[in-house]
Amino acid sequence: MITAAAVATANRIPLLLLPGDVFATRQPDPVLQQIEQPYDLSISTNDAFKAVSKYWDRVNRPEQLMTACINAMRVLTDPAETGAVTIALPQDVQSEAYDFPDYFLQKRIHRIERTLPTEPMLSSAFELIMKVKSPSLFAVAEFVILKLRNN
Incomplete structure (x- = not known):
């Protein structure tokens, strides 16, 4: 997935990645996505996507998905800024419920501005x-x- 993200970013190809991540509560320890090192427990294997993504976010609460999704779509629909977008979703956050407001789930139209040739x-x-x-x-x-x- 890292290679795919790098290729997408280098070639301005929109790519959405939603990798699972370590538990936000950090209770199960260690887990597969965790890099076992003593100085920073917030580091996971998904941090490797930061260098090859145009937008990277780790969603630690379900309500953070609203901001993450809006920013992800901003990057994915901008021809000049597009590339890999990574939203890391901790395993325990994936199972949480959240009552998203209706306005967030309404249809949105993303207008793609194209520059005219000079x-x-x-x-x-x-x-x-x-x-x-x-x-x-x-x-x-x-x-x-x-x-x-x-x-």
Whole structure:
């Protein structure tokens, strides 16, 4: 999962990771996700995701999911900021119930702002197309893919 997160972040691919984590109460000790070291009991294997995630959070209370989810979606839907998003969920928190407010569960529309190409960008693309012997232009959804072939 660490490698997948690194690839997603490096290539700006939205990826949501929800790994289980050590118990928030720290009562079961040690557990699989725990790194056994004496100086910081809050460290777990999920801390390795921090370096390769655009957004990382450990949810220690169920109500923290509201903030974590909103921030996760902010990162996942921003083409310039997207990459791996990691929300570590401690095992005991996964089993807790919380009465989320209705407004939080309502449908949200995330508008993705795309920057328009500048005049110099269009000019250089046009010049490149004009230099090719047989240019092909393919339009796929919102993206324009230029396939330039020299025959």
